[in-house]
Amino acid sequence: MALLTEDALARLREALWAADYLIDPVMAAIGPAGQAGLARNHTAAAERALGRRDDALATLIRLFILQQEQPLAAVRRALDPDPPLAAGLLGSTAAGRIRAKVDLRPYGADDGTAGWLVSDHTATLDTARGRPRPDHVLGVSPASISLVQIGDRARVGRALDLGAGCGVQSLHLARRADQVVATDLNRRAIELAQLSFGLSQVEVDLRQGSLFQPVADQTFDRIVTNPPFVISPPGGRRLIYRENSAPGDELTRQVVRQSAAHLSPGGELSLVGNWAHLAGGDWRERLADWVPPGCDAVIVQRERLDPDHYAEIWLADAGWAGTPSYRGRLDRWLAYLDGLGVEAIGLGWIRLRRSERSDRSVTVLDWPQPVIQPVGDDLTAHLDAAAWAAWSDQAVWAAHWVLAPDAVQETAARPGEEHPARVWLRRQSGLGRLVEVDTALGGVLGACDGDLALGDIVAAVAALTDQAPAGLAARLGPVLRQLIAEAWLRPVRPSDGSI
Ligand SMILES: C[S@@+](CC[C@H](N)C(=O)[O-])C[C@H]1O[C@@H](n2cnc3c(N)ncnc32)[C@H](O)[C@@H]1O
Numbered sequence: 001m002a003l004l005t006e007d008a009l010a011r012l013r014e015a016l017w018a019a020d021y022l023i024d025p026v027m028a029a030i031g032p033a034g035q036a037g038l039a040r041n042h043t044a045a046a047e048r049a050l051g052r053r054d055d056a057l058a059t060l061i062r063l064f065i066l067q068q069e070q071p072l073a074a075v076r077r078a079l080d081p082d083p084p085l086a087a088g089l090l091g092s093t094a095a096g097r098i099r100a101k102v103d104l105r106p107y108g109a110d111d112g113t114a115g116w117l118v119s120d121h122t123a124t125l126d127t128a129r130g131r132p133r134p135d136h137v138l139g140v141s142p143a144s145i146s147l148v149q150i151g152d153r154a155r156v157g158r159a160l161d162l163g164a165g166c167g168v169q170s171l172h173l174a175r176r177a178d179q180v181v182a183t184d185l186n187r188r189a190i191e192l193a194q195l196s197f198g199l200s201q202v203e204v205d206l207r208q209g210s211l212f213q214p215v216a217d218q219t220f221d222r223i224v225t226n227p228p229f230v231i232s233p234p235g236g237r238r239l240i241y242r243e244n245s246a247p248g249d250e251l252t253r254q255v256v257r258q259s260a261a262h263l264s265p266g267g268e269l270s271l272v273g274n275w276a277h278l279a280g281g282d283w284r285e286r287l288a289d290w291v292p293p294g295c296d297a298v299i300v301q302r303e304r305l306d307p308d309h310y311a312e313i314w315l316a317d318a319g320w321a322g323t324p325s326y327r328g329r330l331d332r333w334l335a336y337l338d339g340l341g342v343e344a345i346g347l348g349w350i351r352l353r354r355s356e357r358s359d360r361s362v363t364v365l366d367w368p369q370p371v372i373q374p375v376g377d378d379l380t381a382h383l384d385a386a387a388w389a390a391w392s393d394q395a396v397w398a399a400h401w402v403l404a405p406d407a408v409q410e411t412a413a414r415p416g417e418e419h420p421a422r423v424w425l426r427r428q429s430g431l432g433r434l435v436e437v438d439t440a441l442g443g444v445l446g447a448c449d450g451d452l453a454l455g456d457i458v459a460a461v462a463a464l465t466d467q468a469p470a471g472l473a474a475r476l477g478p479v480l481r482q483l484i485a486e487a488w489l490r491p492v493r494p495s496d497g498s499i
Helices: 006-017 023-039 046-048 054-066 072-078 082-087 142-149 166-175 189-200 252-263 283-290 308-318 324-339 376-389 395-400 440-445 454-464 468-486
Strands: 090-092 097-100 103-108 116-119 154-163 176-185 206-207 220-225 264-280 298-305 344-352 364-368 400-403 406-410 423-425 435-436 449-453 488-495
Touching: 006 054, 006 082, 006 189, 023 046, 023 054, 023 103, 054 072, 054 097, 054 103, 054 298, 072 097, 082 090, 103 154, 103 189, 116 166, 116 189, 142 166, 154 264, 154 344, 166 176, 166 189, 166 220, 176 189, 176 220, 189 206, 189 395, 220 252, 252 264, 252 283, 252 344, 264 283, 264 324, 283 298, 283 344, 283 364, 298 308, 298 376, 308 324, 324 344, 344 376, 376 468, 376 488, 395 454, 395 468, 423 440, 435 440, 440 454, 440 468, 449 454, 454 468, 468 488
Parallel strands: 154 176, 154 220, 176 206, 220 264, 298 364
Antiparallel strands: 090 097, 103 116, 264 344, 298 344, 400 449, 400 488, 406 423, 423 435
16 A cells, blocks of 8 residues: 655645544534444444535545445545545545545544544444455554553653554554654554554654564563454464464463563553463463563453353454354364363453562452543552552551542441441542441541551551550551552651651
């Protein structure tokens, strides 16, 4: 595919601006039902919402999002079609109509900056039995959105988007990093990402190659990736956006293992991917073993699928559902997973920090319950907490702690009862953690506003509840340590200088 010249790119961008082909106007034009329909891969409601509109915005939506051929005259009113035709982004039909060969849609980074992403069209729109081409470039997917949401949002120096696809992660990284490098094995992804970056006017250093090979000698403060993580049988028609040539979940493991060598001290990896649950093993231990030495990690499993369900989903994704070969493909897939000893497949998030601590902290959570997005700040807090959770008892008692500001109290009582039978504290952001507290623990946590050392608070609560301070400290110590590790408490001041 030929690329657009700088001049043609600038004119296309101007045309998109002039047509108001931006997130809010597009959303308004297709309406809530249209948006929901497109999220399900159906265009009818969006088409109805556009009705008889024939302005430039409606033409661009039909052309690039609804995959509909448009009259040349209408396209000419929206943009100059000649450079995109020459570059292979648009095609013309025998009847002289214009069709888009790529999806081009507005995308906003989280700071509200306007941008556009260029990717391949969904092959299964409106229940079509299309098959993605082997070098299909994925548009924004649920995994892409998760990857954005689990990330750290602090500004950094250098960031790497590994397996960039259409470039969605880089659009976010570019707002929060001084330099962004994006890599992909797929030549077509490099080309489409280049268009996304050119239209969105972000500077990204794009490199083609496998995994860390294009950045072999380089380190980054942030690496984000949702690699081709699907665990599928070898051979056949491979889809580069989701499949790789390594067995099982080996590629994802390699990315995690190799990331440490490409992270600067304190640097972080965010990853969305699949992992296998192997017969006779503990998946948590297996995942924890992936974490390289010198790194802390929080691993959150969001979903666990049995092999049948997993293979069904990905066969449908590739357009094989309802075809004569479906059953044979399903059986081969299941035989492959069985041969590897895969009992289930987990989907989840990995946040890893090159902390360079000798007593590394790895937390593996099975967390299918709803979370409050974005969870990135909460995962950052967990990684920060690893250092405090390792403090000596003396240092923990001497420090002044503040309870997470989003913690609220919930109670349950029989109707008419004066005192609640049970009391919990619940976090209202991130993972939405919940902890049940008794009077003493609730009193201690409620008093953690940074004024007093934790040891003094426990002593005061012991006095109020008629308990021996040493006994209460011995009972609450392990619980408070766990709550520190879970980022319920953050130190504001060590009081004895020992920390
Ligand atoms: C699931 S897509 C993710 C795309 C994008 N990061 C996102 O958030 O939507 C995985 C990407 O990895 C690329 N890829 C596949 N194998 C790769 C490899 N060995 N090294 C680097 N990238 C690879 C694919 O071409 C694809 O663009």
